[in-house]
Amino acid sequence: MQIAELEQRTGVNRHTLRYYEKAGLLQEVGRRGNNYRDYPKRQWNGWPCCAS
Numbered sequence: 420m421q422i423a424e425l426e427q428r429t430g431v432n433r434h435t436l437r438y439y440e441k442a443g444l445l446q447e448v449g450r451r452g453n454n455y456r457d458y459p460k461r462q463w464n465g466w467p468c469c470a471s
Contacts, residue, residue: 425458 426433439445440456451457 420458420460422456422458 420428422433422436425431425436429436436445440447448456448458
């Protein structure tokens with residue numbers, strides 16, 4: 420999932436998500452061919468704000 424979808428699911432601003440990644444609070448994520456971050460959905464399924 421792209422950062423925009425993660426931002427919508429979590430309510431956490433994309434700049435904050437990027438900061439958390441740089442600070443090591445979030446696991447570094449892979450990138451798509453277009454160099455966009457590709458956040459795995461399974462990483463967020465356990466979070467109460469993201470449960471589907």
